[in-house]
Each structure stands twice: as C-alpha cells, then as structure tokens.
Amino acid sequence: MSGHQRQRGAALVIVLMMFAIVVTLSVEVLYRQDHFRTRTANLLSWDERYQYAMAAEALAIRALIDDLENDQQSGTLTDDCVSDRWAVNLPPTPYESAFLSASVQDLQGRFNINWLIRAEADEFVRDPEARLQLEQLLARVLPQPNRAAVLSMELADWLDSNNLVDDVDGAEDAEYRYQRTANTPVLHESEMRALRSFTLEDTGADPFWGFFTALPLGTRLNINTAPEPVLSAVFSDTVAEPGVQLVMQLREEGAIESVDAVLAQAPFSALTADQRSALSNRLDVRSDYFQVMVDVRTDQGLTRLATRIVRPADGETAVFSRQLVPVLAPLEPACNPLYNQADNTTPVIESGVEPE
Numbered sequence: 001m002s003g004h005q006r007q008r009g010a011a012l013v014i015v016l017m018m019f020a021i022v023v024t025l026s027v028e029v030l031y032r033q034d035h036f037r038t039r040t041a042n043l044l045s046w047d048e049r050y051q052y053a054m055a056a057e058a059l060a061i062r063a064l065i066d067d068l069e070n071d072q073q074s075g076t077l078t079d080d081c082v083s084d085r086w087a088v089n090l091p092p093t094p095y096e097s098a099f100l101s102a103s104v105q106d107l108q109g110r111f112n113i114n115w116l117i118r119a120e121a122d123e124f125v126r127d128p129e130a131r132l133q134l135e136q137l138l139a140r141v142l143p144q145p146n147r148a149a150v151l152s153m154e155l156a157d158w159l160d161s162n163n164l165v166d167d168v169d170g171a172e173d174a175e176y177r178y179q180r181t182a183n184t185p186v187l188h189e190s191e192m193r194a195l196r197s198f199t200l201e202d203t204g205a206d207p208f209w210g211f212f213t214a215l216p217l218g219t220r221l222n223i224n225t226a227p228e229p230v231l232s233a234v235f236s237d238t239v240a241e242p243g244v245q246l247v248m249q250l251r252e253e254g255a256i257e258s259v260d261a262v263l264a265q266a267p268f269s270a271l272t273a274d275q276r277s278a279l280s281n282r283l284d285v286r287s288d289y290f291q292v293m294v295d296v297r298t299d300q301g302l303t304r305l306a307t308r309i310v311r312p313a314d315g316e317t318a319v320f321s322r323q324l325v326p327v328l329a330p331l332e333p334a335c336n337p338l339y340n341q342a343d344n345t346t347p348v349i350e351s352g353v354e355p356e
C-alpha cells in the first residue's frame with residue numbers, strides 16, 4: 001500500500017468517526033429535547049392543577065370568613081355540622097379543563113394529641129387523664145384494640161420533656177435505635193407514625209387519621225363537630241356515655257351555643273366543681289382551626305392539596321400549612337351528616353375514571 005493510499009484510508013476512518021459522533025450527538029440532542037418537552041408539559045400540567053387547587057382553597061377560606069362574619073353579626077359564635085355552609089362537600093365538578101372536588105373539616109372536632117402534656121414552668125409535663133382518654137379512643141379506632149395502651153404510653157413519653165419512661169410500656173430515647181423523642185408538642189398528628197410500636201396496620205380502620213389532630217396545647221374540643229368516639233373518649237373519666245348522649249341529643253336540635261349551659265345539665269351537673277372547670281377549659285362550641293382538602297384531576301393527572309387554616313374570632317384568617325398529599329383514600333368527609341348520609345361514599349375523583 002502506498003503512502004497516498006494509507007492517508008486516504010486514515011481520512012476515511014476520521015470521516016466515519018466524525019459521522020458516528022455527529023449521529024450520536026444528534027440522537028442525544030433529540031432525546032434530551034424530548035425529555036425536556038415531556039418534563040415541561042408535566043410541570044405545566046402539575047402547575048395548572050395546583051393553581052386550580054389554590055383557587056378552590058381560596059373559595060373555602062372565603063366561606064369560613066363569611067361564616068364567622070355572619071356569626072359575629074348574629075352575636076352567636078358557633079361552628080356546627082348542620083347549619084354551617086363550610087361543612088359540606090363539593091362533589092366532582094367540571095371547571096375549564098379540570099374536575100374539582102373538595103371538603104372542609106373542623107380540626108377542633110378531633111382529639112388533639114398535644115393534650116397529653118401541659119406546659120409547667122419551662123417543661124412539658126404529662127397529663128395522665130388525657131393519656132387515658134387517648135387510650136380509650138385508640139381502643140375504639142385501632143384494628144387491634146389491645147395496642148391502645150402501649151401506643152398512648154409511647155406518645156406520652158414522646159411528648160413529655162423528661163427522658164424517663166413513666167409508664168410500663170412507654171419509650172424514651174434509649175428505646176429508639178435510630179431517632180430521638182420529640183419531648184415537645186408536635187405539629188402534625190402523623191408524628192404518631194414515629195412511635196416505636198406504631199405500624200401501618202394500626203391505621204387500617206378508615207378514617208383513622210380523621211379522629212386525631214395536633215394543635216397548640218390549650219386548643220379546645222368543639223362539641224358541635226366532634227364525632228361520637230372522640231366525645232366518648234374525652235368524657236370517659238367523668239360523665240361517660242350519659243354525657244355523650246346528652247351532647248348528641250342537643251346537637252340534633254341545632255348548634256349548641258354555650259358550653260356552660262351544657263355543663264349545668266345532668267349528668268354534668270353532678271360532677272365536682274374541679275371536674276366541671278376542667279371540662280369548661282377543654283370544651284368549646286366554635287373552632288379556630290380547619291382543613292380544606294381539594295382533589296383536582298385533568299387528563300394529565302391527579303393532585304390533592306390539604307391546607308390547614310387558622311381563623312381566630314379576633315384576628316386574621318391565615319393558612320398555616322399546605323401539603324400535597326398522596327391520593328391513597330377518598331377525601332376526608334365533611335362533617336355535615338346529611339351530606340354523608342345521602343351518599344355514603346364521599347365524592348372522590350378516581351384516578352383515570354371519569355366522574356359521573
């Protein structure tokens with residue numbers, strides 16, 4: 001082979017190599033462009049659903065503010081599940097290119113797990129009565145009621161400031177391998193998941209989480225919206241079932257307007273002054289804390305937003321937490337019993353299923 005032919009051969013190899021590089025680059029560019037286009041489309045579609053959810057959230061906040069203003073005009077501050085407009089479900093409703101459904105829940109109708117502790121000096125000390133009340137409630141709602149004691153004891157240790165195991169089945173730092181206990185009030189009821197003995201099976205009974213909340217220590221229970229198992233737990237060491245029956249019966253006649261008026265009736269009237277005072281500090285007929293849940297479905301996907309709102313009687317209504325949550329179950333039901341009786345399954349937008 002002459003030198004000239006060798007040079008031509010080498011040039012050909014270089015050309016072929018460059019051609020291969022250009023082809024590879026082109027394929028890579030096309031792949032990345034396609035990837036980028038899909039990602040942009042997904043982001044735009046996600047953002048569109050998020051904006052729809054925020055619009056529904058704004059509507060719910062407006063309804064809550066209107067409700068408070070109406071109450072203030074009429075001079076009776078109550079929040080209940082029958083006459084209040086916020087307490088209803090929005091069934092799947094078409095809006096532009098999306099379907100929206102929503103529900104509003106009263107977080108003060110739930111058992112506040114932070115009740116297990118009281119602030120004393122610089123410490124959070126446990127409240128043994130509240131721990132027993134939580135055990136009662138857990139025994140009602142856990143698939144395995146015999147786990148109620150251990151979970152309530154672990155939660156009390158999780159929250160109290162000390163690092164001593166106070167009950168036989170409690171657990172402090174030494175009992176946890178990979179984490180430390182909070183030793184302070186928690187911000188969300190889902191922190192119960194962090195307890196040593198808590199398992200996924202414990203949440204099996206739907207709507208497990210709907211019975212619990214985590215609000216500031218002194219937050220009261222709204223007896224107009226609390227479900228029967230929560231009332232039953234909170235009254236378990238005082239008036240028990242006769243007290244629950246009285247509250248349920250009064251609610252059927254309309255919103256309860258005064259805690260003191262209820263406490264003046266039997267069986268509450270037979271309690272000691274201290275017991276009545278403790279209940280008076282624990283109960284209320286209105287609420288500051290609410291949750292709005294919104295499902296938005298478009299052709300591209302499904303988004304669920306859970307927003308928590310504080311609406312004080314003498315302050316500004318504000319969002320204090322906003323979470324995009326996985327759609328694992330139907331929307332939590334609104335508390336209006338008429339809406340829940342009329343349709344046992346709360347309206348929910350099933351993924352990939354056209355709503356009726």
Ligand SMILES: [Ca+2]
Nearest residue numbers: 157160161162
């Ligand atoms: Ca502790």
Ligand SMILES: [Ca+2]
Nearest residue numbers: 157160164166
């Ligand atoms: Ca402890």
